[in-house]
Amino acid sequence: MAIAEVIVSALTDRELQFEQLSDEQFAVQLPGEKRLKTTCLLTIGEHALAVEAFVMRAPDENDEAVYRWLLQHNSKLYGVAWSIDVTGDVYLTGRLPLAAVSADELDRVLGAVLQAADDSFNTLLQLGFGAAIKREWDWRVKTGESLANLQAFAEFAQRR
Numbered sequence: 688m689a690i691a692e693v694i695v696s697a698l699t700d701r702e703l704q705f706e707q708l709s710d711e712q713f714a715v716q717l718p719g720e721k722r723l724k725t726t727c728l729l730t731i732g733e734h735a736l737a738v739e740a741f742v743m744r745a746p747d748e749n750d751e752a753v754y755r756w757l758l759q760h761n762s763k764l765y766g767v768a769w770s771i772d773v774t775g776d777v778y779l780t781g782r783l784p785l786a787a788v789s790a791d792e793l794d795r796v797l798g799a800v801l802q803a804a805d806d807s808f809n810t811l812l813q814l815g816f817g818a819a820i821k822r823e824w825d826w827r828v829k830t831g832e833s834l835a836n837l838q839a840f841a842e843f844a845q846r847r
Contacts, residue, residue, distance in 0.1 A: 690731050690736065690785055690788050691707075691710060691711070691731060693788055693789065693790065693793075694713055694729060694731075694736075694788070694793065695707070695713075696790060697789075697790035697793045697794065698713070698715060698793075700790065701794065703715055703716065703717070703797075704716040710731075711730055711731040711732075712728065712729065712730045712731070713728070713729040713730075714726055714727070714728055714729075715727045715728075715729060715797065717740075717797060717800060717801040717804070718801075719801060719804065719805035719808075720805055721805050721806070721808045721809050721839065722742070722804050722805050722808040725740050725741075725742070725800065725801060725804040725805070726740065726741065727739070727740040727779075727797060727800050728740070729793075731785070732785075734784065734785060735782040735783060735784055735785060736782065736783045736784075736785060736788050737780070737781075737782055738766070738767055738779075738780065738781040738782070738783065738796055738797075738800065739778055739779070739780050740767075740778060740779045740780075740800045740804060741776065741777075741778055742777045742778060742779060742804050742807075742808070742811070743776070743777045743808070743811055743812065743815070744774075744775075744776050744777075745771075745774050745775030745776050745777075745815075746775065746811075746814065746815025746816065747815060747816050747818070747819060748815060748816070748817065748818055749814050749815060749817070750775060750815065752814050753777070753811060753814045753815045754771065756807075756810070756811070756814060757769035757771075757777065760803075760807065764779075764799055764803055765795060765796070765799040766781045766783065766792075766795065766796040766799050767779045767780060767781035767796065767799055767800055767803065768780060768781060769803075777811065779799075779800050779803055779804060781796060783796065809839050809840065812840075813840065813843050817843070820837070820840050820843065820844055821843075821844050823837065823844075824837055824840065824841075824844035824845070825844075
């Protein structure tokens, strides 16, 4: 079975939303809880399947602390690693040899992407955008706007 067919079959069997962008590229939507959706790009290359998922834009503050956190947590990941691009945006990236691509291996790697992106999202936001979160919280309290989508940061935002 061709690699593209393995990917389509695996994603369909797992009922994941995806779009085939070309013969070699797929965009998969991974549903989360803290990070509601993580898009993972799968690109079939000559020798490997590249896996890439955007997690967050470059931090506004504490970039050294954010990048240190990413490096400290790289050793806990399966099949992917934290990386940054030239602008400092944060990704999860990896490569699988084509011979290793199977439905089960795709499930493991996509699961690792989802777990890493979802479990770390609030921590990374607090580290890299803490001042903005606190300003937004204060503004919403002052103006009576809803705090519903900031509840995950309630304790952090009220800490002074």
